[in-house]
Amino acid sequence: MSKTLQHPAVARALSLGLLLTFWIAAAELTADASVLPQPWMLLGPFAEALASGALPYHLGMTLWRVVCAFVPAMAIGAALGFLMGRVPAVDQWLDPWLVVFLNLPALVLIVLCYLWIGLNEAAAILAVVLNKVPNVATILREGARALDPSLGAMAEVYRMRPLARLRHVILPQLAPFIAGAARSGIAVIWKIVLVVEFLGRSSGIGFQIHFYFQLFDVAMVLVYALSFIGVMLLVEALILQPSERRVRRWRTA
Amino acid sequence: MIKVDVRRKAFGEEEVLRDIQFEVDVGETIAIVGASGIGKSTLLRLIAGIDHDFDGKIRRPEKIGMVFQEPVLLPWRSVAENLTLVHPELGSEAALSGLERVGILDKARLFPGQLSLGQQRRLALARAFAGRPDLLVMDEPYVSLDPATAEEMLALTEMLIAETGPAVILVTHSDVEAQRLARRHLRLHGRPATITSELATGSASVFSGVHHDRA
Ligand SMILES: Nc1ncnc2c1ncn2[C@@H]1O[C@H](COP(=O)(O)OP(=O)(O)OP(=O)(O)O)[C@@H](O)[C@H]1O
Ligand SMILES: [Mg+2]
Numbered sequence: 001m002s003k004t005l006q007h008p009a010v011a012r013a014l015s016l017g018l019l020l021t022f023w024i025a026a027a028e029l030t031a032d033a034s035v036l037p038q039p040w041m042l043l044g045p046f047a048e049a050l051a052s053g054a055l056p057y058h059l060g061m062t063l064w065r066v067v068c069a070f071v072p073a074m075a076i077g078a079a080l081g082f083l084m085g086r087v088p089a090v091d092q093w094l095d096p097w098l099v100v101f102l103n104l105p106a107l108v109l110i111v112l113c114y115l116w117i118g119l120n121e122a123a124a125i126l127a128v129v130l131n132k133v134p135n136v137a138t139i140l141r142e143g144a145r146a147l148d149p150s151l152g153a154m155a156e157v158y159r160m161r162p163l164a165r166l167r168h169v170i171l172p173q174l175a176p177f178i179a180g181a182a183r184s185g186i187a188v189i190w191k192i193v194l195v196v197e198f199l200g201r202s203s204g205i206g207f208q209i210h211f212y213f214q215l216f217d218v219a220m221v222l223v224y225a226l227s228f229i230g231v232m233l234l235v236e237a238l239i240l241q242p243s244e245r246r247v248r249r250w251r252t253a
Numbered sequence: 254m255i256k257v258d259v260r261r262k263a264f265g266e267e268e269v270l271r272d273i274q275f276e277v278d279v280g281e282t283i284a285i286v287g288a289s290g291i292g293k294s295t296l297l298r299l300i301a302g303i304d305h306d307f308d309g310k311i312r313r314p315e316k317i318g319m320v321f322q323e324p325v326l327l328p329w330r331s332v333a334e335n336l337t338l339v340h341p342e343l344g345s346e347a348a349l350s351g352l353e354r355v356g357i358l359d360k361a362r363l364f365p366g367q368l369s370l371g372q373q374r375r376l377a378l379a380r381a382f383a384g385r386p387d388l389l390v391m392d393e394p395y396v397s398l399d400p401a402t403a404e405e406m407l408a409l410t411e412m413l414i415a416e417t418g419p420a421v422i423l424v425t426h427s428d429v430e431a432q433r434l435a436r437r438h439l440r441l442h443g444r445p446a447t448i449t450s451e452l453a454t455g456s457a458s459v460f461s462g463v464h465h466d467r468a
Pocket of ligand 2: 293322
C-alpha cells in the first residue's frame with residue numbers, strides 16, 4: 001500500500017485529486033455558481049468554447065507568444081550568464097544591471113514597452129523577454145562558475161575544436177542549469193504573457209480572461225486558465241521531462 | 254624536441270617555480286620527482302600548454318597527449334566516444350583497437366562511471382596514445398591502484414611508448430616507476446622549487462648539480 005502511494009504517478013494523481021476536493025468543498029460552501037462554480041459545471045462552457053474554435057485560437061496565440069519569448073530569452077540569457085560566469089570583468093559590469101532588472105516588477109517593464117514601442121506584437125514579446133533574461137542569466141552564471149577546470153584542461157591539451165568542446169564538454173555540464181532555467185522559465189513566461197495580453201493584445205488567453213472579467217463570468221475565466229494549465233502540464237510531461245531523462249541517462253546507468 | 258625554460262612561476266605572491274631548464278629529445282623519457290606540493294603538476298601544466306601565465310619560454314610539439322593525476326574523462330559520453338570525440342580524426346575502428354590494446358574493449362559502450370578506477374585509467378592511457386602524440390605528459394598515472402594493477406599499467410605504458418615512440422615527461426613518487434620508464438631523473442627541491450639534481454641511470458653519464466644550458 002505505502003509502496004504504491006510512493007509511486008510518483010500515483011502520488012501526483014492523488015495530490016491533484018486532493019486539490020480538486022478542496023475546490024468542490026469550497027464551491028459547496030460558497031453555494032454561488034457565479035462566484036465559484038463546481039468543477040463539472042465548467043464542462044459545458046469548455047465544450048462550447050472548444051466547438052466554436054475560440055478556445056483553440058486563443059490558446060494557440062498564447063502558446064505562440066510563449067514560444068516566441070521563450071527561445072530568445074533562453075538564448076540571450078544563457079549567453080549572457082555564461083559570459084558573466086567565465087569573464088569576471090563582464091560580471092562586474094553587468095551584475096548591477098542584473099540586480100536592477102531582477103527587481104523591476106514585470107508590470108513596469110510591460111507598461112514601459114507598450115508606451116515606448118506601441119501596442120504591438122513586438123512590444124509584447126520584448127516585454128516578456130526582458131522580464132525573463134535576467135533570471136536565465138543568473139542561473140546560467142552559476143552553471144558557468146561550476147564548470148570543471150580539469151575537463152577544460154583536458155580539452156585544451158587535446159586541442160578539441162571549439163564546437164566539439166561546447167557540445168561535449170561544456171553543455172553537458174550546463175545541462176542541469178539549462179533545464180532548471182527552462183522549467184522556471186516556461187512557468188514564469190506564460191504568466192507574464194497573460195499579463196501582456198490582458199493589458200494590450202486582442203487575442204490570447206489573457207485577452208479572453210480580460211473580456212470575461214469584465215462580464216464577471218468566473219466560469220469562462222476558469223475554463224481558459226485551466227485549459228492553458230492543462231497544455232503546460234502536457235508540455236512538461238511530453239517534452240521537458242523526457243528530454244531531461246535522456247540528458248541524465250549517464251548518471252543513472 | 255622539447256625545450257623547457259621556466260624563469261619564474263607564481264600564484265599571486267607565492268612563487269612556486271624558478272629557473273627550470275631542460276630539454277627532452279624525441280623518443281626520450283624523463284622522470285620528474287620531488288616532494289608532494291613542490292610544484293610538479295604546476296610544471297607539467299606549463300609544459301602541456303594548459304597554463305600560459307609564467308615567465309619563460311617552452312618549445313613543445315603540436316601533438317601532445319596527457320595522462321592527468323585523475324582520469325578526467327567525459328562522464329556523459331560512452332567509453333568509445335571518449336576516444337572519438339577527443340580525436341575526431343580517429344575512426345571508430347581505430348578507437349576500438351585502441352580500447353582493445355588497453356584491455357577494455359568489452360566496455361566500449363558503457364559510461365566511464367561504470368568502470369573501475371583502474372579501467373578508467375586505462376581509458377585515459379588509451380586516449381593519450383590514440384592521437385599518436387609527439388610528446389606524452391604523465392602526472393602520477395598509477396596512483397591509488399593496487400600494486401598488481403599498477404604493475405600491469407606500467408607494463409602497458411612501456412609497450413605503448415615502445416610502439417608510438419613519443420618524448421615522455423613523467424611525474425611520479427615511485428622510484429620503481431621512475432627506474433623502469435626513464436633514463437633521466439630530474440629532482441625538484443626548495444621553495445621556490447628548482448632542479449637540484451639530474452641523474453641519468455643505467456649506462457648513461459651522471460650529472461650532479463643544476464644542469465643549465467641556455468643556448
Ligand atoms: N591554482 C593554484 N592557485 C594557487 N596555488 C596553487 C595552485 N595550484 C597549485 N598551487 C600551489 O602550488 C604548489 C605546487 O602544487 P602542485 O600541484 O604543482 O604540487 P605537486 O608537486 O604536483 O604535488 P603532488 O605530488 O601532491 O601532486 C602548492 O603549494 C600549491 O598549493
Ligand atoms: Mg601533482
